[in-house]
Amino acid sequence: MSYETLLCEVENQIATITLNRPKVLHALNSQVFDELERVFLRLKEDASVRVILLTGSGEKAFAAGADINELAATNAITGTEKARRGQGVFRLIETCGKPVIALVNGFALGGGCELALACTMRLASETARLGQPEVKLGLIPGYGGSQRLPRLVGRSAALKMLLTGEMISATEALRIGLVDEVIPADRLAARGQELARAIAGMAPLAIAGCVEAVERGCNLGLEAAIETEAEIFGRLCGTADKAEGTTAFLEKRSAVWTGR
Known part of the structure; x- marks a missing residue:
């Protein structure tokens, strides 16, 4: 399959999905959700794939969040539909039956942070910045972040992120349990491959x-x-x-x- 907003490569039982909208820091619009759904449905059924790596192209962003132009056009009805659509795709990622490792290589904000939360584990570069800034837009997270974040880091740490909308560093994300490892930026991809190979070698x-x-x-x-x-x-x-x-x-x- 070919995609316009992402890349997908499979080698040695490891699939690498790369979000590829660098001009908008891989903002998650409707097309991205459609293509994420397509690629994960395909990989879910591919017995030759044992581990999936998910990242963003370049070093600036994993995914900077939802597409604000699309959000601005929503109302009470279409907003609910948009949230359920994103939740459904992220739930597919979470339950695809294969480990999905997020390589957070820059900004992971809003929907981008929620995308990382839906993965099995998260490795972050030293320059990564994570956050849920939806309150600054008059919103709450809509793709599962208000539910996955407290389950991962605890109620108090989650509410601090949600209520302030502030970005946190990779070091702070590691301290609260939001990410599993912090790695130099030039080693992130290699560490992801190393971990993926270790998992792929198991039954x-x-x-x-x-x-x-x-x-x-x-x-x-x-x-x-x-x-x-x-x-x-x-x-x-x-x-x-x-x-x-x-x-x-x-x-x-x-x-x-x-x-x-």
Whole structure:
């Protein structure tokens, strides 16, 4: 497939999606959402892809936010529709069954920060700046940010970001748990590839199982959550990869994963 607002490359079981609207710092307009949906639906069904990297072209921005021209034209009805559209695409990213690693290489503001929040984990360059400045526009986050942010960093830290609309540094984002690592800008892509290769080398069904267990369990009480874990564990016990993994361990050799 060809895209106008992003690039997608697949190599060695790792897909790299690059937002590519540099003149507007990769602002998220309707076309970006349509193309993100298309590419993630495609990668979700591609068994040869085990990990997905998501970033923005250049060093200035991961994604600077929603397209303000489109936001300015919304009313109560179209605004609700716009929020639900963005939420649906970000939920697809969050639940595509494969780890998605955000490489935050500059500004990640508003919808851009929400996009990073929908990913499995976030690596940030030392020059990254993150924030939810929607209150400065008379709005709240509309693509899941008001819900994912407090689940990730806690209620107080989330409300500080939401109510002030201030940008925070990569160092502060690491301190509160918004990002997982801070890396020199010239090493960000390489570190992303390194982490992706490490994950891609594991049993793919087990990786998907880990993502599913955390995703489902985080929204349940402990009793229901550990029952979900048992269900997924049992499912994996019946797979060829589990048989291969245990046999390889006992035979002191590297496992060969088939995803079955």
